[in-house]
Amino acid sequence: MIYLAICVIVLGGLATANLVLLTALMRRLRGHAEAHAPQPVSQPSLPVGSEIGDFETFTLGGGALSAREIAPGALVGFFSPSCGPCVEQIPAFLARARTAAGTGLRVAAVVIGDMDAAREMAARLDGVAEVVVESYPGPVAKAFGITSTPTFVTVEEGKVAATGMQELSASAG
Numbered sequence: 001m002i003y004l005a006i007c008v009i010v011l012g013g014l015a016t017a018n019l020v021l022l023t024a025l026m027r028r029l030r031g032h033a034e035a036h037a038p039q040p041v042s043q044p045s046l047p048v049g050s051e052i053g054d055f056e057t058f059t060l061g062g063g064a065l066s067a068r069e070i071a072p073g074a075l076v077g078f079f080s081p082s083c084g085p086c087v088e089q090i091p092a093f094l095a096r097a098r099t100a101a102g103t104g105l106r107v108a109a110v111v112i113g114d115m116d117a118a119r120e121m122a123a124r125l126d127g128v129a130e131v132v133v134e135s136y137p138g139p140v141a142k143a144f145g146i147t148s149t150p151t152f153v154t155v156e157e158g159k160v161a162a163t164g165m166q167e168l169s170a171s172a173g
Contacts, residue, residue: 045160046145048161048162048163050145050160051159052067052071053143053145054066055139055143057132057134057138058132059130059132060122061130061131065108065132065140067158069106070108070155071155071157072106072156073104073105073106073156075096075097075100075154076110076144077089077108077109077110077152078109078112078146078149078151078152079111079149079150080149081111081113081121082117085149086149086150087121090121090125093150093152094125097109097129107129107130108131108140109128110132110146111132111133112134112136112146113133113136114135115133118133151163152164
């Protein structure tokens, strides 16, 4: 009987020690998680209603592209060859671009990266959009305040009218 009482006391002590250690570990993990939590993603482009900055550049086809030329209205997509979501969004952008071009809206695609890396992506976008390849931060990315890709912007009257693929799709209908 005495052995049973000793076992219960030892087991109770072990359970208490386990609870104390587990609580300390949880506090430490919570502090670690808060310290290493992802920071809020910065605004990927100028907010809706903001004026786009001035820029002048050339497309792969040799045409000029400037803020003045797209100010009346344009759909602009920003991509990067090293960005997985960019590759996934190209078909949706192309579909939206075809619709936009059919309504007379100018369509531009900006591929951010060096020419060798951007070649394949630019080829997929060419023909549907006026394609610009620039390093970061290039003149077009600066004008739109681009900090991440993919980013999609509709311009009306020189101002950002909508951003994001969902908003662009909603404005198409």
